[in-house]
Amino acid sequence: MNAPDELKKAIEGDLKSIEQICIATWEPLYRFIYFKVQNREEAEDITQETYVKTLAYLQKHKMPWDNLPGFMKTVALNVLRDRWRQRKRRGIPVNFEEINPEETAGMDHQKAVSQRLQIENALAKLSEDQRIVLDLRINKGYSVAESAKLAGKTEAAVRTAQYRALQALAQILDDSD
Amino acid sequence: MDNPENKLSDYIDALNAEKEPEKHQGTAGTPELEKLLATVRLVRTLKEPAMPSPGYPQRLAAALADKIQKNNTTGFRQPVEPNPKPGNRIYETAAGRSRRKRILPAVAALVAGLLLFAVLTSWTGLFNPDVVYAMEKAVAQLSNYHGVLEMRSKNAAGEEWMIRRVELWSDGDKYALRQNDGTMTVNNGEKKWQLRPQKKEVALLPLLPDPARNGFDLRDEAKRAKQYPHKVVGSEMIAGRQATKIEISPPGGLAYYLWIDAETNLPVQLQTAMQNALQTTLTFISFEPNTGINPKIFAYQPPEGFKVVEKDPGQLVATVEEAAAISRLTPLLPKEAPARILAFKDRIVLDYGDTTIVESAAGGAFQPAPNSALGTAAGGPLEVWQERLRWRQDGIEIQAEGTRRVELARQIAGDLTLPDTGKNMVNKARVEVPVDMEITKADQQQVDRGSSPWQLDPLQVSLTFVNLMVSPEGITGEPEIPAASFKLMTNNGAQAVVEVAAGPVKQVYLKRLVRQDETGIWSVVGYDPR
Known part of the structure; x- marks a missing residue:
């Protein structure tokens, strides 16, 4: 046509x-x-x-x-x-x-789902503290100040924790490739 | 600012604000930090995208038209700027005047406070971000299941009774369901039949189209829950399983509840709102996901002594020519070949897996469903109703249903246009009719309960409006301005214009004020006197 x-x-x-x-x-x-x-x-x-x-x-x-x-x-x-x-x-x-x-x-829905699973599996391997900070900051979208209040940490501790959590997550994802 | 921890944090803040981080925060600097930024983006893919504000496609089109016009007058130049300047972006108002909304600090503080409140009141486990996403994923991964679904009703006096119980087997495209009385309906992808033990007969049924396979379609529920506002309201034991209870609130409608199995993340129970003093609950009293299903369930083997009843169940054919010979139709074909073709005596069904096209001989006048939106196809009207498109072309009535309906329909009718939802058609009304939103919302709930369905039809609403102008004391017997005088001129699903051939009103302007889908009622917002 x-x-x-x-x-x-x-x-x-x-x-x-x-x-x-x-x-x-x-x-x-x-x-x-x-x-x-x-x-x-x-x-x-x-x-x-x-x-x-x-x-x-x-x-x-x-x-x-x-x-x-x-x-x-x-x-x-x-x-x-x-x-x-x-x-x-x-x-x-x-x-x-x-x-x-x-x-x-070529990334169809199925591939998106499998990528999602891979990320979730990697997240599950993090410590609970690391998961909490990523959940608050990235998933729920809170500011550092709000996340600090919710997680009972200082703002500096939230920044350090999120940095280390993402380092750990990147490493897990690298290893799983 | 040079501290990588701060840079990473600022990057996350920019993404949370839906802003382009590099534009606002500068560059990453080191490969290690770049990797962490990429990881942030990956984690963020677990969230649903933030969609542009309403009217985006229209603003996009206006910006494009402007660009094309400029190119046409100055001679075409290939755009070379990989990062368009802010002036080139689409803003919410025309004429290049930026009106990107800025949240005032006080409002921002209020929003933050509300968010804090929401998280503290709905804290149901960390990194269990959204139970509805988990459900969507679990449903997408479900390869097969076997379960028993029970439907119960409860009246306003609290009396409860069971309506029916069905046993279900589902495996990809195949399914089987057995009712209380032993009647078993099976669709194995090649044949659909119903075994009726009491009558000792097997009825062969048309394979396609096969509407809702049962009253509690897992995929549909996952889709609906995601689409409407929802919140976690508790955790309960349902049929021996721990389940998260979520409240789903369709805009302008009454809330209903869905329970999601905490272990499998699959919906386990659905409870409708109490409507007309009756509430229905559907529960999987047993459910085995991804299990071994005996293939014999889907095998067509009529028991001995059973009579086979056949009422044009259609047949699978290999070529369009065969289908044409059986149906005596010359079908109009999309460019893409169907996965299967079914021929009936009076119609041809083209099956694309996710989309079905049915073609039959056109007879009588084309009557779009009253609550459908109207587009155009093959130079005539196109009915757009839920996930279905219907139009006529070359003496054939074509109906396309499913996720790729627009794409496939366009392969048949190249001129197909969808209703233009962004167009404001009702602002031309010479006389504005004030609307009381409280009454409209109450009317919508009344219609949701099954009363006064005429309010879903813009022609009926116009007929009532105009005749009440003529006879303010009320309509008794035949209305003075008869139904035949009313003609739907346009309907984009959200707004409609009805032309009236006689009486004091020339045109009636209507809007779906509460909900802009097939379940939304129409209200008169203006008219043109004759």
């Missing part, structure tokens, strides 16, 4: 058609990006940039409508990789393994 009229109109800049495409496609793409960057601000930015790049590409090339969601995920991965490279130039090491496009593009 050729690209439908909607897509053609969108490429020409028809707001209604662009809206239809955005409404139908934004959520899986946003979730995919959020999964990688873990914050709304960046996920919104990259989602927008992905749409801009996709439409720019489609102004010059033809693309079957059915391939659009997969194509957009690949574009999103390229945007993510660009950002990582940019940071590398600023002095941040790039973990290219983490943005392996084949692996990430």
Whole structure:
């Protein structure tokens, strides 16, 4: 099937058609990006940039409508990789393994579940204190001050505990790979 | 700030505030710290994503249209900035004026206080973050189960009785259920039949579509619990198992309860709200997840002496041509080939596993369900109702149901458009009708209890509204402006416009004020006088 009229109109800049495409496609793409960057601000930015790049590409090339969601995920991965490279130039090491496009593009629900299990298994190997601090800070999203109050620690102790807990967790995850 | 512990902590704070950490906190600095930041992100994947504020796709579309227009006027340039500047981001208002909400310190303190209160009152074990996520995961991993489900009812006087008890076997796509009277229904993925011992007969049933397999679908419950606000309210023993009790509150509806087995994380009991002085409880009085199920349960072997009753159960065919010959239809096919094709005398069913497409000959006028939203497909109306799409194309009525319905339907009708939920259609009303939200909420609960279902139909609500204008003393007998004068012009699921051919009102504007899904009632919010 050729690209439908909607897509053609969108490429020409028809707001209604662009809206239809955005409404139908934004959520899986946003979730995919959020999964990688873990914050709304960046996920919104990259989602927008992905749409801009996709439409720019489609102004010059033809693309079957059915391939659009997969194509957009690949574009999103390229945007993510660009950002990582940019940071590398600023002095941040790039973990290219983490943005392996084949692996990430093929990351279906089942893989997400198995990754989740792996993290949970690793968390279960931490000490109770370490689990508590990660639960409060990352899972429940409390500030250092709130977490300190809840866990009966000083703020400095919470910062140290979360650092050590994440060190231990990274080690467990490395060992399990 | 240079201290790695502080840097890590600031990074976590930025993510918790849903902000891009590098933009606000700077860079990681060392490979070791980078690894820890990546670990933070990994742990965070256990949480549900923070979604953008409502209307995001519309704002996204506006930003894109703007960008395309600029490109079209200045000649196209490939965007080169990997990190768009804040000015390029989508903000909640147009015209480039940033109105990203800032929480005032006092409000922030209040929110923090409330959060603290919530955690202290619902502390049910550390790093048992959300029992509903654990349930979702357990349900996703469930390969098979065998259990006995009991349904009991209780009236307002506290009297309780058992309605029925069914034994269930479920293994992937296959399932079998035996009722109290021995009737056994089996679907083994290739055939569906019902064994009726009292009548000594086996009835062959259509394999697809197969709606709700039983009244307590584990996947559906996990999905609903996640979608609606919920909280842990206690821990109880249910059928000899320790279970966490959660209260689920559908917006504008009455709360109901779900109990989740503390060991398996699977739902074990569901209790509806007391409605019309009646409350129903569904309990798995026995439940064995991921167990060995005797394959004979799913084998089609009619017992000796049983009569086989067949009422067009359909047949699996290998090709579309075969299906066309049996059904005398020329089906419209998505580009993607179905996993299975079933042919009936009057219809063809294309099975994609998670999605089913049914095609039959179109007869009479197309009547969308009154509480459905309307889009367009093949130049005509598209009915959008729960997880179903229905439209007509080339003399065939097509119905797509399941998770990939939009994707597959678009492969048949390339012009398919979904209802535009972001569009404000009712602000054009010349006369505004004030709405008392207290009364509307009470009406919604009344409809939830099964009374006055007409409030789910925008045409019926308009008919009542207009006729009460004409006859303020009440409608007796046939309404003065008959139902035939009312025509649904648009309905995006949240707002609707109804045109009236006669009487003092030309157009009625309606909104679903309490809940914007198929269970939400419509209220008149404005009208245009004739």
